[in-house]
Amino acid sequence: MLELRNITKHYGARPLADKLSLQVAEGEIVALLGPSGSGKSTLLKIAAGLEAAEAGSVWFDSEDISRQPPERRGFALMFQDFALFPHLDVRDNVAFGLVEQRVAKAQARQRAELMLERFGLAAHTRHRVWTLSGGEQQRVALARALITAPRALLLDEPFSALDAALRLDLQTEFRERIFEAGMATVLVTHDETEARAMATRGLRLVAGHLQQLW
Numbered sequence: 001m002l003e004l005r006n007i008t009k010h011y012g013a014r015p016l017a018d019k020l021s022l023q024v025a026e027g028e029i030v031a032l033l034g035p036s037g038s039g040k041s042t043l044l045k046i047a048a049g050l051e052a053a054e055a056g057s058v059w060f061d062s063e064d065i066s067r068q069p070p071e072r073r074g075f076a077l078m079f080q081d082f083a084l085f086p087h088l089d090v091r092d093n094v095a096f097g098l099v100e101q102r103v104a105k106a107q108a109r110q111r112a113e114l115m116l117e118r119f120g121l122a123a124h125t126r127h128r129v130w131t132l133s134g135g136e137q138q139r140v141a142l143a144r145a146l147i148t149a150p151r152a153l154l155l156d157e158p159f160s161a162l163d164a165a166l167r168l169d170l171q172t173e174f175r176e177r178i179f180e181a182g183m184a185t186v187l188v189t190h191d192e193t194e195a196r197a198m199a200t201r202g203l204r205l206v207a208g209h210l211q212q213l214w
Ligand SMILES: Nc1ncnc2c1ncn2[C@@H]1O[C@H](COP(=O)(O)OP(=O)(O)OP(=O)(O)O)[C@@H](O)[C@H]1O
Pocket: 011, 016, 034, 035, 036, 037, 038, 039, 040, 041, 042, 043, 190
């Protein structure tokens, strides 16, 4: 269970989080909605360890991980600005997380190939990522996120660059793959339709507080 406990965070005088708490269980996809600038991405970054809160703590199961650096938390991130590596082929993009975990390169590549097969991307294994379509690139990014078997998945507007029809396809596919992997998942999105299509629970962040939508 991923848990934020009594998190407080401001930029200037405006509270982005005001003693905010959130629990996300394994197998749950929680959507975070809210006006632009309300602090959704900041909350995700606090969970990931990329930003510090002024007060409060981040827990996973019964461990306080507030002081752990991002790479020790065992979370996978898919943020708008976490692009794929243009100088690597598709396979090495997917293998990257494993190599970081000191898995031998040959073995990491083999596992990446299996993952790409499951994702219907086998034909692109040795292609540069920038030769793929936007939707394919997002699937590579999800494969890269899931291959390390993360205990939580943090998604920030994963489909914002895609056209409407493709978004719908990917929402269904991502939802299935995320449920199959079964980790605690938080999805930040502007789009309530997308949130309802993907998430088991929807929350709106307003003035530092979370309101339950469903
Ligand atoms: N490092 C920073 N320094 C100062 N202000 C910041 C910083 N990061 C974010 N902010 C401000 O905090 C507010 C919340 O930003 P955040 O990106 O978390 O909102 P958001 O709800 O994800 O917005 P959007 O839906 O537009 O992506 C914004 O007003 C932003 O300008």
